[in-house]
Amino acid sequence: MRSQGQAAWEVLLPAAAAPARRRGRALQEALREAVRSGRLAAGTRMPSTRALAGDLGVSRGLVTEAYEQLTAEGYLRSDRGAGTWVGDAARSRHGGTHARWAGASAPEVRVDFRPGTPDLSLFPRSAWSAAQRAVLARLPHPALGYPDPRGLPELRQALAAMLTRRRGVVADPERLVVCSGVAQASTLLGFVLRARGLAAVGIEDPGSPEHGRLFASTGLDTVWLPLDEEGLRPEPLAASGVRAVVVTPSHQFPSGISWSAERRAALLDWARAVDGYVLEDDYDGDFRYDRAPVGALQGLDPERVVYAGSVSKSLAPGLRLGWTLVPEALLAEVVERKRTMDLGNPVLDQAVLAEFVTRGAYDRQLRHCQRAYRERRDALLSALAEHLPGTVVSGIAAGLHVIARVPGHYGPPERFLARAAEAGVALRPLEEYGTARPGDGEVRLVIGYAHLAPTVVSDGIRRVAEAVGRE
Incomplete structure (x- = not known):
């Protein structure tokens, strides 16, 4: 059984430095991503809420709320009187679905850009x-x-x-x-x-x-x-x-x-x-x-x-x-x-x-989601501009997804999608949503972003760029 170590809180330090109004959400997102990525492995014992709050320099209430939220979502488990631990099912749940183009032997999905899912952690419990x-x-x-x-x-x-x-x-x-x-x-x-x-x-x-x-x-x-x-x-x-x-x-x-x-x-x-x-x-x-x-x-x-x-x-x-x-x-x-x-x-x-x-709680929930999703959309646009320059993006003014038209020099669609899947990134091409099959060699993607933290969005696009850039 693993004991707690410096990794249990060092990965959370950037979140602790976030502006006060975003600190709680940033802490939850950072902890969630640390479990997803394996930086906090299954079976790792987490510090007590008091100890972690002291190490991060935040209120104990923020840490308690983060632990409770991630326990409810299955990322953590809490045994009465025995502390809080990283759950066993967290990585398998998020990596169990594969891209259509990946094939049976493809690696687990690390970042899933397929559209249609909101961020369920934003549910106002x-x-x-x-x-x-x-x-x-x-x-x-x-x-x-x-x-x-x-x-x-x-x-x-x-x-x-x-x-x-x-x-x-x-x-x-x-x-x-x-x-x-x-x-x-x-x-x-x-x-x-x-x-x-x-x-x-x-x-x-x-x-x-x-x-x-x-x-x-x-x-x-x-x-x-x-x-x-x-x-x-x-x-x-x-x-x-x-x-x-x-x-x-x-x-x-x-x-x-x-x-x-x-x-x-x-x-x-x-x-x-x-x-x-x-x-x-x-x-x-x-x-x-x-x-x-x-x-x-x-x-x-x-x-x-x-x-x-x-x-x-x-x-x-x-x-x-x-x-x-x-x-x-x-x-x-x-x-x-x-x-x-x-x-x-x-x-x-x-x-x-x-x-x-x-x-009035529904209106407040919509405002909360709108702020979060706008931030994630902006992270996606920045990541595309940085890592896949020349990509033309449309449909950005509303909704929970965008259309990205990636230039042909990044490779034909089949190769692009296969390489992305090998890198653990699930993507959905526009051609799956209709009958048109453009022959211009460009990759057209429907990229969902609402369910992903901004850091995950940026990491996913970086992974794609590195994968499709290989010859």
């Missing part, structure tokens, strides 16, 4: 726990019965007010359905459209393949519809024959573009002309860094746009809480499908989210 206590203290017994399949009235009212204020939607609580994220919202709509006789739904190209899989589960085919720099191209849409499309107009996934006003208007004109519907997936509508938020498409025509969102990026995907605003013509069918599917979402979870939103 204390505020969420306070909301839970408040709800359990006052929730009447009858509220624990079978819920309205649309969701608890207090949650629908809270969400409607928040979405009106933050996203510019037309949000009638009576037409808001609480569901298990955007995935269930898509499935509910798919079943309803299939029952109405539709055979296919259009998806953006490039776009999320997950949309196609979700609608396929309801019996609908999918048709890829090409984009340009302004949004969905009207001519292929008109020629496709579909009467329903899924779009991400505020911050298109994965290209990062914001649809132009002309394309938004053209899409709604098309929907009215074919008596069709648009599903707006507002997957990261709350994360804007360098520009004012772009309002949701639904606000322009709530009778043709089905709006869907969730707390998966702002809180945690594991909560399985989301919402959809449904046009009046589809509402009864969507609610009935929701009722027969699962009888509604868990009451306690809904009540806690309602409390969390109404007391």
Whole structure:
């Protein structure tokens, strides 16, 4: 069994020198990365909170909070009366997934740039726990019965007010359905459209393949519809024959573009002309860094746009809480499908989210995440400029990922991705998100950064640069 040593605190000294308002988070990030990288090996006994605080020159409370947070995440383990130790599962959990291009014998993933995951360590455990206590203290017994399949009235009212204020939607609580994220919202709509006789739904190209899989589960085919720099191209849409499309107009996934006003208007004109519907997936509508938020498409025509969102990026995907605003013509069918599917979402979870939103904790969480993610985005841009000069980056003003177009002289895409995987860096090429296969020799990457500390972001790009520079 390893004993504590100088390494247990020397790796944390830079974090201890961070500005006071960031010191706690910096300490947690540094400790987390030390465990991930193996600098603090599994089985290492950590100093007591009092001893480590004295060595670092910080308050004992900061160290206690860091230990508690990382113990909850599995990086550390605490045995009552026996101290705190580095957990056995930390490195295997973070290195267990391999890049698609890596092959069976590739080394473990040290830095995973694949998009789609927020930083789960930012989940507001204390505020969420306070909301839970408040709800359990006052929730009447009858509220624990079978819920309205649309969701608890207090949650629908809270969400409607928040979405009106933050996203510019037309949000009638009576037409808001609480569901298990955007995935269930898509499935509910798919079943309803299939029952109405539709055979296919259009998806953006490039776009999320997950949309196609979700609608396929309801019996609908999918048709890829090409984009340009302004949004969905009207001519292929008109020629496709579909009467329903899924779009991400505020911050298109994965290209990062914001649809132009002309394309938004053209899409709604098309929907009215074919008596069709648009599903707006507002997957990261709350994360804007360098520009004012772009309002949701639904606000322009709530009778043709089905709006869907969730707390998966702002809180945690594991909560399985989301919402959809449904046009009046589809509402009864969507609610009935929701009722027969699962009888509604868990009451306690809904009540806690309602409390969390109404007391202002959700807005505070969004501000906290926004600051953290902006810092990580800036670290990514700096690292790309330093280590892979000539890389053109787009989609940086919003969201949790960027598109990076790496010049061809760094190698053809297959070699680039293979070398990065050998260096322990997981990357996802843009070509996995659509049908286009550019032949210009440049590597186009969709780089997710929200779940990585700034130091990890910089280290990952450095690893890639060193790997692809080898001949």
